[in-house]
Amino acid sequence: MRKELDEALCAKYPLIFSDRNKPMTETAMCWGFCCGDGWYNLIDTLCHLLYNDYSQAKDRYESIKDLAGQPRWVGSDKIVTQEQIDEAKAKMEEEEKKVPVASQVKEKFGGLRFYVNGATDKHWNYITFAESMSYRICEECGSPGKPYYDGWHRTLCDVHAEMENRKQQDKDEE
Numbered sequence: 001m002r003k004e005l006d007e008a009l010c011a012k013y014p015l016i017f018s019d020r021n022k023p024m025t026e027t028a029m030c031w032g033f034c035c036g037d038g039w040y041n042l043i044d045t046l047c048h049l050l051y052n053d054y055s056q057a058k059d060r061y062e063s064i065k066d067l068a069g070q071p072r073w074v075g076s077d078k079i080v081t082q083e084q085i086d087e088a089k090a091k092m093e094e095e096e097k098k099v100p101v102a103s104q105v106k107e108k109f110g111g112l113r114f115y116v117n118g119a120t121d122k123h124w125n126y127i128t129f130a131e132s133m134s135y136r137i138c139e140e141c142g143s144p145g146k147p148y149y150d151g152w153h154r155t156l157c158d159v160h161a162e163m164e165n166r167k168q169q170d171k172d173e174e
Helices: 003-012 037-067 082-098 121-136 158-173
Strands: 101-108 111-117 146-149 153-156
Touching: 003 037, 037 082, 037 111, 037 121, 111 121, 121 146, 121 153, 153 158
Parallel strands: none
Antiparallel strands: 101 111, 146 153
8 A cells, every 4th residue: 555545544543553663573564554555445444433432432522521611501501510521531541442453454365354453343343344345346446346366366346457467468478
């Protein structure tokens, strides 16, 4: 995956990709996203789902924290107590601990592999679904694709499959 897409995912989901720049003795994320750009949207959607509970809890905490000490509008019953703020913060911190950390993201046998530490059953269901969807999405461009085998397993659209065929024919002619 291109550097700018790699950086965009890491910036958008810092908890999931917190190990992105750690040494290879600690994680395989040191090699980045070892797949084509075509799976960027699939990975982004998967990460959004993995991050969703934390993101909602964080948004709630930040909005409730901002209401504290604000004057009450006429007819409003929105009074925020310190107890509510503390509960929202505790929920956010609890959800933050549940966000899985990616240890490797790559293509293998034509499909996405998304390895994580600390996933819940719900997270594994999301990951399994995304991995199965990768066999229907061109790894190069993100268009609808299907598995091809030419010595290597790849999931490609018809256009990229033809390009790979031509490359192989040119190599064979040399």
